[in-house]
Amino acid sequence: MAIDVNKAVGASAGSAKTTWSERDVVLYQLGLGAGADPLSERELAYVLEDRLRVLPSYAVIPGSEGVRGLTDVPGLEFDHTKMLHGEHEIELFEPLPTATTVSTEGRVAAIYDKGSAALTVLEATSTAEDGRPLFVNRFSLFMRGAGGFGGPKSPPAEGGPLPRRAPDVVVPVPTLPQQALLYRLNGDVNPVHSDPLVAAKAGFDRPILHGLCTFGIVCKAAVDGVLGGDTARVRRFRARFAGVVFPGETITVRCWREGTVVRVLARVDDRDADALTNGILEVTGEETA
Template identity: 45%
Template sequence: MPIDAAAALAAAPRTGEITWDHKDVQLYHLGIGAGVPATDPRELRYVLESRLHVLPSFATVAGAGAPGVIAGLDRPGVDVDLAHVLHGGQRLRTARPLPVRGTAAVTSRITAVYDKGKAAVLVLRTEAADADGPLWTDDAEIYVRGEGGWGGERGPSGRTEVPDGEPDAVVERRVREEQALLYRLSGDRNPLHADPAFAARAGFARPVLHGLCTYGITLKAVVDTLLDGDVTRVRDYWTRFAGVVYPGETLRARMWRERTGAGAVVRVAVDVAGRGDAADPVLTGAVTVA
C-alpha cells in the first residue's frame, strides 16, 4: 500500500530553519494579486518596502514554502503520485503579527491520516518560532486520490455550510493568466500549476491555480474589505478547498460577519463568477479576528 498510516504517524518530526525578508513578502503579495492599482496607497502597503504590512497567509510560503505540500509527502510510509494529489484544506493560527524579515525554527510532522474510501487525507502540521517565541501553527490537509480503502479512521467531514442570508460584503478579484506562474516562485513548484501535459495527466483541462493562492487572495479580500486593512487582527484562518480555479477566471468572495463565544468571525464562501451557481463554492472557511 503506498500509504502506511502507522509509519507516517510514527515518523520523527522534521526540524529546520527558515529565513525571509521584504523581497519574499513582496513576491508573495504580488503572487496573490496585490499592487493593483499600482498607485493605490492601500495596495502599496503590500508591495512597497517602506510601508510593508505582512498578510498572515505569508506563513504558508515563508522560507520558500518549506516544508510545503510536495516536501510534506516525502515521509516514511508515504509513496504517492503527485498527479493524484490535491490540497484539501488549510488552517493557520498566528501567535502574533509576522515580521517583515526574520529567522525561525520550524518543526513539521504528519498528525493524522484519514481513510476517505476513494482517497486518503494527510494532515501536515508545521510550527514556527523565533527568538521571541511562537509565530504560527499551520495545518495542511493533503488529499490523495485513489489511496483510501484500508479501513482506517474516516476523520471529520469535509462539508461546510454556506451561511444563510445576504452577505455583509461581496468582492470580485480577477486571477491573471500568469498568476500561477508568478505564485509558484514563492515555493510551490508542483507542475500541476504550470505544465499543461502534467495537468492533463491529472485530469484537468489545463494547469490550475494553487489552492493556497486562492487562500491568500481570499484573506486579502477579507482584510481589505472588513478589517480596515489591519493585517494584525487575523488570529485564525481556516478554509476547505472545494473546487479548482483556473488562471484567467474571476473569483467572487462573499463574506458574513458573525459573533461567537470565541469572538468575531468572518465566514467566507468563494465561487467563480460566470460559472453560474454561486451555491457551489471553490473555497469555504472562516477568519477569526481580534
C-alpha cells in the same frame, strides 16, 4: 501500498530553517495581485517597504518548507500522483514580521480513513529564533486509493452550513492571465501551473492557478473587505479547495460576519463553480460586525 497509523502519526514530516526579507513579502503579495490600484494607500501598504503590511497567508511559504519530508514518513505509503491538497489552515500567535528567520518542524498530526482514500493532516509549527511559536500550518492531504486501512473517521467540517442571508461583504477579485507565472516565483514550480502541455496531460484546458495562490487571494480579499486591510487582527484562516481557478478569471469572495468569525466562500461566478469553501477567518479584538 498500505498505511500504518501507529507508525505514521506523530512522525516527522520534515524540518527547515527559512529566512525572509521585505522583498520576499512584496514578491508574494504581488503574486496575489496586490498593488492593482497603485494610487490606493491600502494597496501600497502591501508592496512598499516603508509601510509594509504582511498578509497572514504568507505563513504558507515557510510552512511548506517544513513538510518536504512527507515521502520519508514511515508507515505512510501512497501513490503521490493521486494526492490532492484538500484543505489548508494557518494559525497565527502574533502578526507576521516583515523580515525574520524561522525554524519549522513538520509532523503527521492525524490520518483518517475515508474508505476509498486517506486524509492525512500535516502540522508544521514555525518558531522564532528565541523559540517562541509564531504560526502553525495544517495541510489536509487527500490521498486517493489509500483508504480502507481501518483508521478513524474524519471529524465533521467546521462551521456547518453558510448563513441563509445575503453576504455582508462581496469582493470581486480579477486575476491576471500571468498570475500563476508570478506566483511560481515563491517556490512552487509545478509545471501544471505554467506549461500548457503538462496542464493538458492533467486534464485541464490550460494551466491552473496554484491552490495556495487562490488561498492567499481570498485571504486578502476577506482582510480588505471585512477588516479594512488590518492584517494584524487575523488569528486564523482555513478553507477547503473545492475547484480550480484559471489565471485571468475573476474570483468573487463572499463574507458573512459572525462575531469574531467571518465565514468565507469564493466562487468563479462565470463558470458557476466553487473555488474555496468552508472558509473561516478568525479575528482578534472587536467583533467584525
